[in-house]
Amino acid sequence: EPEVTQTPSHQVTQMGQEVILRCVPISNHLYFYWYRQILGQKVEFLVSFYNNEISEKSEIFDDQFSVERPDGSNFTLKIRSTKLEDSAMYFCASSLSAGINTGELFFGEGSRLTVL
């Protein structure tokens, strides 16, 4: 069964460094998402991506964050200058469509980011 894969599973970085988290969505899916979960808190929507552009983003997704799909298979989340509060589990997800019946989100296993 196809799955969303994420790398790395865990990354430790120093405050102020740039981080890139990578995701390979399910191959025939058209919508891609990033969510995050700070330890002990809710899973929060960050951004959705469709047709090679951001389709929606939350207020968390500020100028420090960017996403791209550089090669038609990978979907990346870049944090330009990490802060301590960026420490979280980041989940990538994809869906076939935006509709109620085929818009089910399939999640990756997550990338744990620790900012020191």
Add this chain to the structure above:
Amino acid sequence: AQRVTQPEKLLSVFKGAPVELKCNYSYSGSPELFWYVQYSRQRLQLLLRHISRESIKGFTADLNKGETSFHLKKPFAQEEDSAMYYCALSSFNNAGNMLTFGGGTRLMVKP
């Protein structure tokens, strides 16, 4: 603004006992609600959605618009049901399927 509340962080029951995981929501439109589950060391996965009115692994959930609730129920809990359960509300639009999650409830089923 939409919001999902799961009042219990932890629910512990014995095998064979009934289970009810509570979920309340606030949303101005017509809600589309889901339950996601995360088993130990596994990824988040869809358990069920209200629109399909299905029973998955013995779990059911009924949308009660009057009480703005979408509680998850199972008449007889099994040990393999132990997991983290998240209630989620969806904003479907052309931008995709954006989920607002509750805080999650950890279900522990004791032998």
